[in-house]
Amino acid sequence: MTGYFQLVSTIASFTLLLVVLELVRQRRLFERYAILWLFSALVLIALALRGDLLQLVSNALGIASPPNALFATALGFVLVLLLHFSVAVSRLSDQSKVLAQRLALLEERLRQQAARGSDSEPAAAPTVTAAAQPVGAERETVSALPRRRP
Amino acid sequence: MRVLQPHPDSPVDPATLGGGRRLAIIPAYNEAVTVAGVVESLRRHAPGWDTVVIDDGSTDDTARLAAEAGARVLHAPFNLGIGGAVQLGFVYAMENAYDFMVQVDADGQHDPREIPSLVREMEQYPQLDVVCGSRFLSDDYQYPAPVSRRTGIHLFAFLMSKIVGQRVSDPTSGFRLYNRRSIALFARDYPHDYPEVEAVLLLHHHRLRMREVPVRMFPREGGASSINSGKSAYYMVKVLLAIFVGLARRRPAVEPGDAAPVAATQSI
Numbered sequence A: 001m002t003g004y005f006q007l008v009s010t011i012a013s014f015t016l017l018l019v020v021l022e023l024v025r026q027r028r029l030f031e032r033y034a035i036l037w038l039f040s041a042l043v044l045i046a047l048a049l050r051g052d053l054l055q056l057v058s059n060a061l062g063i064a065s066p067p068n069a070l071f072a073t074a075l076g077f078v079l080v081l082l083l084h085f086s087v088a089v090s091r092l093s094d095q096s097k098v099l100a101q102r103l104a105l106l107e108e109r110l111r112q113q114a115a116r117g118s119d120s121e122p123a124a125a126p127t128v129t130a131a132a133q134p135v136g137a138e139r140e141t142v143s144a145l146p147r148r149r150p
Numbered sequence B: 001m002r003v004l005q006p007h008p009d010s011p012v013d014p015a016t017l018g019g020g021r022r023l024a025i026i027p028a029y030n031e032a033v034t035v036a037g038v039v040e041s042l043r044r045h046a047p048g049w050d051t052v053v054i055d056d057g058s059t060d061d062t063a064r065l066a067a068e069a070g071a072r073v074l075h076a077p078f079n080l081g082i083g084g085a086v087q088l089g090f091v092y093a094m095e096n097a098y099d100f101m102v103q104v105d106a107d108g109q110h111d112p113r114e115i116p117s118l119v120r121e122m123e124q125y126p127q128l129d130v131v132c133g134s135r136f137l138s139d140d141y142q143y144p145a146p147v148s149r150r151t152g153i154h155l156f157a158f159l160m161s162k163i164v165g166q167r168v169s170d171p172t173s174g175f176r177l178y179n180r181r182s183i184a185l186f187a188r189d190y191p192h193d194y195p196e197v198e199a200v201l202l203l204h205h206h207r208l209r210m211r212e213v214p215v216r217m218f219p220r221e222g223g224a225s226s227i228n229s230g231k232s233a234y235y236m237v238k239v240l241l242a243i244f245v246g247l248a249r250r251r252p253a254v255e256p257g258d259a260a261p262v263a264a265t266q267s268i
Helices: A003-025 A031-049 A053-060 A065-119 A125-132 A132-146 B035-045 B062-068 B083-096 B114-124 B146-166 B180-189 B195-205 B229-247
Strands: B022-028 B049-057 B072-075 B100-102 B129-133 B176-178 B209-214
Touching: A003 A031, A003 A065, A003 B229, A031 A053, A031 B229, A053 A065, A125 B100, B022 B035, B022 B062, B022 B083, B035 B049, B035 B062, B035 B114, B049 B062, B049 B083, B062 B072, B062 B129, B072 B083, B083 B180, B083 B195, B100 B114, B114 B129, B114 B176, B114 B209, B146 B195, B146 B229, B176 B180, B180 B195, B195 B229
Parallel strands: B022 B049, B022 B100, B049 B072, B129 B209
Antiparallel strands: B100 B176, B129 B176
């Protein structure tokens, strides 16, 4: 492995490490998602700095050229990270589905309450307010509503 | 300044904390075995406290049993994790103008009879913003936890004591009493995954004052801890990362008017 390649790969790995740490520091990346990135960056730094380690990896993988072993390792991390994000995206989409369902139930309940209120008190202004300002009304009702029975 | 309290066997004096409105929150995730007992114990031993169980997306009977035991139940639509569930408690306390909030675990580890110890400390030192119950300051300390977990607790205790400049013996304890200032802080910004240790750091950055009092804790009565042995390593790494990155933050705390803790509008 040439010294120049070693220099470039070391700088690239360190840059990755610093960017991830800076994003966590700025609170733009959760620690939860940073840990895998940091692990990847640390392994890549180790392989870039230590030619003998990289030689071990390339021997173990049956790769003739050590720089290719570095690329293969990086590719492996990229695949793991992508899978990690697919799992995270699946969880997020499931959660937003559940949120939307709960919101629909809540709106329906508010409408029912508004209708019931106007039945008993035809001139009741608060029901109109509740229907016209769903955000504020919803916020109050979340804490006041009895728990939904499954 | 720390005052050792004998274990209070006498009934609680309800006229505490200047008659402020008091809220006890019980975050619960699949704690059907123990949650009703904790709610009843709170009603018996802490009668002046409104009790709210935060059902963190439980798939068992936690919410129903808590409601039947007489607690108000906030029902998270899915599992938020302990940080999100507890922060829901802070937001609830803010919205309903509570003056004091105490957090009690749903698994029966925290003894509501110890709440007066926390209250007395805050009454004695009104400048305190958080009073934390520590199992390691108690005379009859017995805490049979797995070694992996105890190692973590003591490592965090050492680090946090160094960082905040006062002894923090039990930084992972969630048995805490908060006043309006700390409620307002944590309603705005509370850590996500394993929040207790980072919360101590946040208090320090905001110059809020915390003190520990000795309390007795029980081993959990049933259910499964949110931190099993397999998660211990992840827990350690995550909290250590949060501590050290937190120390490097130029503006470690989100003050009113700052960008949101996670600014969704920004990209790399």
